[in-house]
Amino acid sequence: MKTKKNIPAYRNSMEHISDELLRLDMLLRIRVAAFRIQTGDHHDPEAQQLYIHDREIDRLLDPARKEDGRGLIPAEAAAEVMEREQEIQNKVAASAGQNIFLGLPALASMYGLSMFEKEAVIICLAPELDPGYRRIYAYLQDDISLQYPTADFITRLVCHGRFDHWNARPVFSRHSRLLRSEILQPVEGRENSGWQRRGFRLTERVAHFLLGVNMIDDRLAGICRIYQACSLSHDEFADADGSREFAAAAERHFSSANSGKKIVYHFYGPSGAGKLGLSRSICRHLGCPLLVCDMGMFRSRDNDIETILKAVFREGLLMQAGVYLEHLDELLNEPERSSELVRRIAVLIEEAGWLVFLGSEKPVNERIRGNGIILYTNGLPVAGPALRKRTWQNALSNMSGAENEEWAELLASRFRLTPGRIRDCARAAKDALVLSPGGEADLLPRLLTACREQSNQRLRDMSLKIEPRYGWDDIILPDPQATLLREICAQVMHRERVYGDWGFESKFSHGKGLSVLFSGPPGTGKTMAAEVISRELSLDLYKIDLSGVVSKYIGETEKNLNRIFEEAETANAILFFDEADALFGKRTEVSDSHDRYANIEISYLLQKMEEYDGVVILASNLRQNIDEAFVRRIRFIVEFPFPDEESRRRIWQSHFPAAAPVSGHIDFNFLSREFHISGGHIRNIVLNAAFLAAGNGSVIKMDHVLRSVKQEYVKMGAVWNDDVVRNARQCWKEE
16 A cells, blocks of 8 residues: 655745746746747748747756757646646645745735736746746747736636636736735836736735745835834833733734734824833734834825835735834824825725734824724823833933932932833933043933933923023022922922822822912012022923913914923923913903903913923912912912012122122122112113123223113113212222
8 A cells, every 4th residue: 555755845935936936837838839839830030120039938948958849738738737736735735834934825825815816926926036037928928028927928828718818807907906915016118008918027025025035125214114023121111911911902803703804003192102112012922023114204205105105014914013103193283184194094904904003192083993994092191100210210220320219219200201201311311421521420410401302392382491590599589488499399309209109199180280379579580480490400491472372363372372281291391471460360250252262261271270290380470460260279379579678788799790800899788778679670780780891891890880770770760869879979989
């Protein structure tokens, strides 16, 4: 009894393709024989300008046979072709049993290709591997210019009857699976020919795949990057349980009878919140790579979006990788364009996707849903204090000179940054330290600077960023007010300990931000105090331009305020509303529509103030003009009194820099006693006196100061008394 031989498996795609090409050669020999019977054995070279000799074709098809011009009889060759085909199928099955990757069966499985479509792929692959096939194809098509197979040539080579030939026509239509998936592409110059005379070639990327060379499409260079399943480090994404649940849901879907639908995960949240990390973690659990496509690169390539996205999704299938479309918001700013773009993406996902991730800062239009799509949507909020601290500890662990525990707590409480931005800050500070003359001593200042730079800078479009110049030594206030300012700073510093570690966050659903009202006459130090707090906390200070916020058009003021508070959430900044009574004034009785909408604006402000978690400072010259509802919601109210004589003397002295050439005969007691003016006016006087002295080429003298005082009084519209100065001159003398 005969025993069945063990069928050897293909070792790689190259061996399989080699056998497929040998079988193709058999088919071509049959076709050559039939062609010669139809056209005769001889061609007259003088009758044709371009001519391919029979002997050349015989040599190309079988270099070993004698050049006697005889072809195989089709009936004799049919059995050999079938035998070779069965042998190939058996070896492919053996390879599958041993989990050996073969490109052609994998491609057929991914796209659901029929036997005829697989034959078309092999026929179109041959000229890409061996230019000799182009001569053969031109010979059999009786046209030297047709060096790639046409639809008519492929069907006549493979199909056995005229009905099979006609039924194959849809395979080569512009909307067919082979062309829409960019497996085949029309030969240049013949795109608009009739279906029978339209030539086709295999795309280069698919040719590489069939040979087992899985390299990314050249068109995607600079747009896409690939992450392998094992490349995710532990500290890049902390929510392992969440990613495991998403991955388990995907596994259940792919193993179910409903697996024909495509899975789309839409993760939205602030930049660096972990959308990419979550997607990579899911792919790691599934054991597949992740192909990331930066949609921001499409802003200047609107006409290429669909073409490139087709290549991206095809790449995801060929590499068996999940596809992550990041920065989707950058293409969705225009409502008309976004709706169309989302629809096109949904169609492409249904056609060529399998596991797709969408990353954006805001939710995407619901039109991403489709009959062939299962959509999971999940918002990722700003990281809480515990996660921020843990991320900082990981980021600081490999930095020499870093005090991990103390610095991590400081930075986590001061800056509400996402994990991604925290890692960026740590890298930026480490890089800056290389050129820093202070070495490790400069590490913490570099980290603080990097944190401010990483914060959302779009707030600058709606406000003025103030660089804080003043410290505690510069501001002159009575002890109660100075103590309140230090308490304000302390609340910001210890915010996360109280709300997080001590559990007070569970008692407050909103209103966890810090709101402060500075009230007092002009020039008493309200703006200076805001700068002192900003400098102490190492937070950016943004002065809101009320002229750009308040609008006469109904609803526009609310929109502007919403943008400000929305951007401030991620800016880690102090919002400073100067002359706030213009915006936060008292609500009035409703006598007309203007009053009603003005009151709506104030109510909207109350709502945004309660929702905002950051620091808001309101400055007003008249506290009584502020609506009482605001006063109830304000944590601190600091009254800036008009400075008394002792305070004025200290203010006068503090405004002269140590490097300034000041006469020893400046009578600060006289100035503070005789001139009842605020610190803002004193600052103007001192600066003007300095310029007067510089113009005279001398030191700053009492006369310069008095001339500047007189100018300030005139500017203020106050009465100037020359007798006061004249009578006082006997008390002091200039050098």
